[in-house]
Amino acid sequence: MPIKSEAQQEVMALHRIRERLIKNKTALTNQAHGLLSDFGIIFSQGERCFSVMAHIVAASSHVSENIKSLVAMLHEEFLGLKAKLKVIEAKLKQNLTQFPQAEILLSVPGVGYIIASALIACIDKGQAFKSAKDFAVWLGITPRQYASGSHSYMGKISKRGHRYLRKQLIHGARAVLNRYKNENDALKVWGESVAHRRGFNKAVVAIAHKLARIVWHLLQKDVMYQPQHIKA
Structure with missing residues (x-):
């Protein structure tokens, strides 16, 4: 196993955080997919489809307020994970210059x-x-x-x-x-x-x-x- 410098270890730490955020984001969208499918609301896998469906659910008159609230909470968490990923990836890109x-x-x-x-x-x-x-x-x-x-x-x-x-x-x-x-x-x-x-x-x-x-x-x-x- 190659010995890593401190600078390399810092970059690897960013990668580990990024990997965890991606896993969390995937788990969240899968949970949302399963939750909505139980209520007969089917959407394709993928984060873009989840965002679209979250807005559709929020505007629907056929979905209960409790489910709307849950989906809104999941979507807010999803957007937070995306924002954190963007920060981590920007740091990775910036660190390359060294x-x-x-x-x-x-x-x-x-x-x-x-x-x-x-x-x-x-x-x-x-x-x-x-x-x-x-x-x-x-x-x-x-x-x-x-x-x-x-x-x-x-x-x-x-x-x-x-x-x-x-x-x-x-x-x-x-x-x-x-x-x-x-x-x-x-x-x-x-x-x-x-x-x-x-x-x-x-x-x-x-x-x-x-x-x-x-x-x-x-x-x-x-x-x-x-x-x-x-x-x-």
Whole structure:
């Protein structure tokens, strides 16, 4: 486990608070969903749908005042959690400026300020790892390898490593597939080919593994990410 500086520990503390706020917000919306469904009021999952439904319930003449009061209380708590999340995320973004490697990390597809700060908080510049493979193994994002006779094949990832950072890189991998606009970048092309052959979820894990290796190499070389373009 890499030894963390005080600055890294402060960033990690912000991430832990953010994670708890997200869990609380999810639990709250789930509770509201269950409460209203008991009274025949159905709305889609998601915070935006909850906010819309809270306003609809408040204006409805078919909902009792007791239920209106409960929903209003839950929605007020929900808005408070969102406000706290906004403060924490602003602090994470601001704190990135003290780390010179942040610019390198932000140049990587799928890596925004949340993932960049998580990487810095957990591994600094990756100097504790001898290789990109060691980093990927520590993350628990390397597929297990099995052998049978003269044949070997890759199984599921081990999931034995750093759960939080692994989850963040999984988010980044999804962003590469869903939102990265450089369609000619070899990373995007490769990820889409894996998704076509093996399915979206396996492609996400494969890209996350590749992102981990890319991040480590860039940090060691102290260089920005440069897309490798595939000619049409």
